[in-house]
Amino acid sequence: MNTIEDNQFLTFYLGDECYGIGILHIKEIIEYSGLTNVPLMPDFIPGVINLRGNVVPVVDLKHKFFKxxxxxxxxxxxxxxxxFSGRSLDGKERNDLGILVESVNEVVSISLDDIEPAPTFGARVKVDFIQGMARQENGFIIILNTxxxxxxxxxxxxxxxxNSEMLVEEK
Incomplete structure (x- = not known):
């Protein structure tokens, strides 16, 4: 059974492309006010933020997708x-993660009939990352698989x- 929330997506932009994430995955949206850089993180994780006393890593999706x-x-x-990560006994350990985006657009309701499968070729984003493509009046929304x-x-x-590479280098 699908609820209305299952069909709602927060849309945002990276460059000229519009992307969407199901609102059931989203806790909140915050204004960008800088990040704390952490050494030895992958390039697509520019830093962390302090969210009410919790350290939350932030992923730059534009860098992860397009370098x-x-x-x-x-x-x-x-x-x-x-x-969710598979680290807990029930396989459902919850973790917060930030996604850095250029701009947030709106929450849209998309009928499941308007969502097509991810293309097998021609997408600028790795196909595994795409849950589907939603038809809209002015183009497509790329629905991401979080x-x-x-x-x-x-x-x-x-x-x-x-970390293991650093240990090898130190020896």
Whole structure:
């Protein structure tokens, strides 16, 4: 059974492309006010923010997708999403992660009939990251698969690899 929330997506921009994330994954949207740089993080994680006493890593989606860093301006926002990792016993450990975007657009309702499968070729974004393409009056909204893009196990393995490389270099 689908609820209305299952069909609602927060839309945002990276360059000229419009993307969407299901609102059930989103905790809040905050105005960009700078990040704290953390050494040895992957390039697509420019830093962390303090969110009510919790350290939240922030992923620059434009850098992750296109290897181009977002140049923050007054429209730049951080979308806080809740993702699950398989680290807990029930496989549902919740973690907050920030997504740096150039601008947030609006919440839209999209009928499941208007969402087509991800293209198998020709997309500028890795196909695994795309959940579907939503037809709109003025083009498409690329619906992202947050579980694939923001995979905590992948982020942790990157960090562990970098740490082990540093230990090898020190010897």
């Amino acid at each position: 181009q860093k977002i140049e923050p301006d007054r429209k730049t926002c951080v979308i806080i999403v809740e993702i 579980e694939k893009i923001l995979n905590l196990d992948e982020l942790t393995s990157i960090e562990e690899t970098q």
